[in-house]
Amino acid sequence: MQLSAADIEAIWLTLKLASLVTVLLIILCTPIAWWLARTQSWLKGPINAVVAMPLVLPPTVLGFYLLLFLGPEGPMGQLLAYFNIGSLPFSFSGLVVASMLYSLPFVVQPLQNAFIAIGERPLEAAATLRSSPWNRFIYVVLPLAKTGYISAAVLGFAHTVGEFGVVLMIGGNIPKETKVISVQIYDHVEALEYGQAHTLSLLMVIFSFVVLAFLYSIQRRQKRQASAGGLL
Amino acid sequence: MTVKQPAKGLNIRVFQQHTGQSNFSLDLDLQLPNTGVTALFGPSGSGKTTLLRCIAGLEKSVKGSTNHISLNGELWQSHDFWLASHKRPVGYVFQDANLFPHLTAQDNLRFSIQRADKTQPAIHYDDVVELLNIASILTQYPGQLSGGERQRVAMARALLIQPKILLMDEPLAALDDALKQDILPYLERLCHRAKIPILYVSHSLDEVIRLADYMVVLEKGRVLEEGNTQRLISTLGTSFARYQDASMVVSGTVVEQNTEWGLSWLGFENQTIAFKQGKEAIGDSVRLRIQSRDISVSLSKHEDSSILNRLTVVIDDMEKDNKDPSMVMVRLLAGNTPLLAKITALSAHSLKLEKGQTLVAQIKSVAVLS
Numbered sequence: 001m002q003l004s005a006a007d008i009e010a011i012w013l014t015l016k017l018a019s020l021v022t023v024l025l026i027i028l029c030t031p032i033a034w035w036l037a038r039t040q041s042w043l044k045g046p047i048n049a050v051v052a053m054p055l056v057l058p059p060t061v062l063g064f065y066l067l068l069f070l071g072p073e074g075p076m077g078q079l080l081a082y083f084n085i086g087s088l089p090f091s092f093s094g095l096v097v098a099s100m101l102y103s104l105p106f107v108v109q110p111l112q113n114a115f116i117a118i119g120e121r122p123l124e125a126a127a128t129l130r131s132s133p134w135n136r137f138i139y140v141v142l143p144l145a146k147t148g149y150i151s152a153a154v155l156g157f158a159h160t161v162g163e164f165g166v167v168l169m170i171g172g173n174i175p176k177e178t179k180v181i182s183v184q185i186y187d188h189v190e191a192l193e194y195g196q197a198h199t200l201s202l203l204m205v206i207f208s209f210v211v212l213a214f215l216y217s218i219q220r221r222q223k224r225q226a227s228a229g230g231l232l
Numbered sequence: 233m234t235v236k237q238p239a240k241g242l243n244i245r246v247f248q249q250h251t252g253q254s255n256f257s258l259d260l261d262l263q264l265p266n267t268g269v270t271a272l273f274g275p276s277g278s279g280k281t282t283l284l285r286c287i288a289g290l291e292k293s294v295k296g297s298t299n300h301i302s303l304n305g306e307l308w309q310s311h312d313f314w315l316a317s318h319k320r321p322v323g324y325v326f327q328d329a330n331l332f333p334h335l336t337a338q339d340n341l342r343f344s345i346q347r348a349d350k351t352q353p354a355i356h357y358d359d360v361v362e363l364l365n366i367a368s369i370l371t372q373y374p375g376q377l378s379g380g381e382r383q384r385v386a387m388a389r390a391l392l393i394q395p396k397i398l399l400m401d402e403p404l405a406a407l408d409d410a411l412k413q414d415i416l417p418y419l420e421r422l423c424h425r426a427k428i429p430i431l432y433v434s435h436s437l438d439e440v441i442r443l444a445d446y447m448v449v450l451e452k453g454r455v456l457e458e459g460n461t462q463r464l465i466s467t468l469g470t471s472f473a474r475y476q477d478a479s480m481v482v483s484g485t486v487v488e489q490n491t492e493w494g495l496s497w498l499g500f501e502n503q504t505i506a507f508k509q510g511k512e513a514i515g516d517s518v519r520l521r522i523q524s525r526d527i528s529v530s531l532s533k534h535e536d537s538s539i540l541n542r543l544t545v546v547i548d549d550m551e552k553d554n555k556d557p558s559m560v561m562v563r564l565l566a567g568n569t570p571l572l573a574k575i576t577a578l579s580a581h582s583l584k585l586e587k588g589q590t591l592v593a594q595i596k597s598v599a600v601l602s
Contacts, residue, residue, distance in 0.1 A: 121330050124290050127317035128324035129393050130347040135318075139343070143334045 007200060009176055010184035017092070017180060018160040021099045025107040025156050026149065028100070033111035051108050054101060063169020066098050070170070088170075095171040095178050099160045106155040114148020115141070147222045151215060158211045162204070241266040242397060242429065245300040246286055258282060258453040264446065266304060269430045271444035271461065273437070279453035280433040281327070284399050287431070288324050289317035303397055321349060323395030323428075327402045329386040331374040337385045338370040344392040354427065360388045363425065364418050384418060391426070398430045404439060416442065441465060441481055441521065442601055466563050466570035479523040480571050481601065486516050501567030506540045507598050519601040524561065526596040527573035531583060533592050541595035545571065547587050552577065564593055 003011075036048060054062060070088040071077045077087060088094035118141060126136045142149075164182040171178030173187070181200055188197035242264040248257060258279050264270050272280040285291045287301060289308065301309040308315045331340050345357065361367050364384040374382055383403050390398060404412050416439075434440050440447055440461065447464055449456040457464060466480055484500030489509060497504040498518050505520060512518055533542055545564035553559040553574070560580045564571040571593060585591070 121326075122332055124317075125324075125326065125330040125332065126343075127290065128288055128320075128322055129344050129389070130318050130349070131343075132316075132318050135347075140332060144332075146334075 002196075003199060004196065006175060006179075007184060007196065010179050010181050010200075011203075013092075013176060013178075014161055014180040014182075017095060017099060018157045020096055021103060021160045022107075022153050022157045024096070025100055025103060026153060029104065029107040029111055029152065033108050034115055036108070037112045037115035052105050054103070055105050059102065059163065059165025060169055062102060063098065063166040066094075066101065066166070066170050070094060070097070090170070090172045090174060090178060092177050095167060095180075098166045098170040099163060102163055102166045103156045103159045106159045107152040110148045110151040110155060111145065114145035114151075117148075118144045147218060150218055154211055154215050158208065161207065240304055242287070242431070243300065243302045244283070244287065245298060246283070247298050258286070260450075260453070260455045262448060262455065262458070264429070264431065264448070266429050267427075268445035269432055269443050271440040271447040272431065272433045272450060273435070273440050273444075273447055274450035274456070275435055277452075278450040280435070280450055281401055282453075283450070284324075284401050284431065284433050287320075287397075288322050288399055289315060289320050321394075321396040323390030323393050323398045325383075325386050325390045325398070325400040325403045327405055329374070329379075329382040329403075331382055331386055331389070333374050336371055336373055337366065337377065337381075340374070340385060340389050341370070341392055344389045348392060349394040355391050355394055357392065359425075360391050364388050387418075396428060398426065398428055400430060400432045402433050402435065405435070437465075441479060442519075462570055466572055479521050480569075481519050481521050482566075482569055482571070482598075483517065483519040486512050486514050486518055489514055501569055503543050503566055505543070505595065505598060507600055510600055512600075520598040521601050522571060522595055522598050524572040524574040526598075527564075527571060528594045528596070529562065529564070529573055529575060529579075529583070529585070529591045530594060531591060534594075537594065539594045539596060541598070543571075543593045543595065545591055545593045547585060547589045547591060549587065550580065550585065564591070566593070 032047075032051065036044060036051070067089055068074050069076050070080075072081065072087060077089075080086070080088065086093075088097060122140050122144060123136050126140045131139065161180075162182065163180075164186070167178065167180055167183055168186075171180075171183075173179055173183055179187075181204065185197050185200045185204075188194070188200070242262075244264070245261045246258045248259075260279075260283070272283060274280050282291060287308075299309060299311065301307075303321075307313060308320050331337070332343065335343060341357070361370075364387055366381070366384050366388060369377060369381050369385070372381075374385070377385065387400075387403065390400075404416070432439075432443060434443075444461045446459070447461045448458040449464075462481065482498065482500055482505060484498045484505075486496050487499035487504060488497040489495070491509065494509045495506045496509045496512060496518075497506050498520055507518075507520055529545075543566045545566045547562060548565045548570065549563040551561050553561055558577055559574055560577045562573045562575060562580070562585065564573055573593060
């Protein structure tokens with residue numbers, strides 16, 4: 001069980017990618033989930049569907065359209081070129097954008113469920129206690145949605161770590177730039193280096209197990225504490 | 233549109249057909265007193281809670297062109313103006329307490345204190361904690377508290393925001409009878425001590441009689457009756473005639489005590505009523521509740537009767553009981569204090585009772601309220 005320098009590079013790159021994507025998604029998904037949790041607009045259905053699409057689409061489809069959209073001929077590619085910003089496909093930034101899209105539902109949905117579970121009532125109580133909408137969000141919604149945020153972050157992170165198809169389509173196979181663990185494993189198998197493929201794969205299995213076990217334990221703890229009154 | 237605004241009190245004019253999804257309308261125009269406890273009374277679905285929520289700015293759908301809400305001349309809402317909930321100086325006690333579940337009782341209070349109107353801190357933390365007797369439960373989370381304890385913390389939280397009016401939505405309705413007994417004394421003390429007006433929603437006449445100085449009776453979103461509680465509930469022919477256990481409240485101060493016989497005497501309007509001695513001292517103000525079925529009348533004083541309390545009264549009004557033709561409800565005045573007596577129609581006939589007649593009211597039992 002030996003990790004090569006390239007393996008370690010792939011691990012670091014994956015962790016960097018997943019952390020950045022998670023942070024960005026938490027920020028981006030908070031307003032989306034808030035809106036979806038509380039709106040009565042007819043747009044709610046369509047937007048919900050769009051958010052959930054990465055769940056059912058093959059990652060290759062997602063990667064394919066992203067490639068077209070971000071590529072030199074695509075609208076975003078041309079816009080970026082106009083502002084003299086480098087091309088996104090086959091770069092780390094491109095991978096971040098693609099991963100955010102791919103992991104979006106895994107962050108939006110736990111947040112949306114958490115916001116729905118809070119309901120109107122604590123917010124009304126806060127409003128009668130001279131708490132402004134922003135103040136209510138920070139001091140009432142965020143603490144009450146804590147478990148939702150933890151779930152969202154863990155799922156977003158884990159799902160980004162586990163992606164493969166989108167990476168292959170939009171990121172390629174560039175060491176230190178786009179070569180994440182899943183691609184590295186694929187390379188090892190292609191090169192018949194089963195021993196090294198084993199090491200990395202086993203790490204992924206352990207990682208997934210730990211993450212999910214953690215997630216279920218906090219969900220159980222929250223249920224128990226909610227019934228006992230106090231929250232996390 | 234110019235709006236005539238009385239300088240004092242809560243001024244509400246709301247007209248709203250079908251608020252939100254509920255098939256419900258509000259249509260009322262009220263000027264409520266700036267002191268004491270005002271009860272909003274009525275059956276479920278009469279619009280009491282909706283009205284209270286309108287005042288607090290929680291019913292965002294109620295935005296009709298004729299709507300107007302102001303407190304002491306300070307405009308909260310009109311056809312082209314909306315003061316957000318968090319800017320209205322109200323304290324709101326929700327029916328189910330609605331404490332923040334992620335905060336301890338103490339931190340629920342702190343949430344309020346940190347946001348309180350510091351320009352007029354009229355209510356002190358120590359007083360509130362003592363008054364509501366919550367010092368021992370402050371470290372607990374809402375889920376660890378009983379319904380009554382939660383409700384007391386919620387009242388403390390609403391008071392500590394230093395409101396200019398306290399809105400209470402049936403804070404006792406969710407509690408069982410034993411808890412009500414537990415919490416009513418707190419509420420009464422609170423109402424007497426707080427110098428801010430209290431608007432209290434209730435569907436229990438018992439609570440209203442005990443607590444409210446002024447009352448508004450709502451039905452289907454409209455005002456059926458309003459006025460001084462005592463006068464309103466003693467007026468025959470109002471909606472209260474249907475209540476079997478009609479009762480009146482006599483308030484006064486303790487003028488005499490006799491420990492040997494275990495009795496105290498309440499003095500009011502030059503008359504006295506004896507009641508079982510409790511913790512009260514001479515000079516304390518006390519309110520007694522007298523039920524209509526516990527009063528009988530006679531034309532002269534019978535000194536040889538076992539009944540201790542005999543008041544000189546004048547018949548103010550009489551009316552047959554709608555439900556029970558054998559009974560007559562008589563409205564009596566002891567000075568200016570109204571009393572209700574429920575007697576048989578036969579007695580009324582044989583005693584030849586008529587309006588303006590002076591009688592002796594014999595009171596079989598009284599209950600001490602505070």
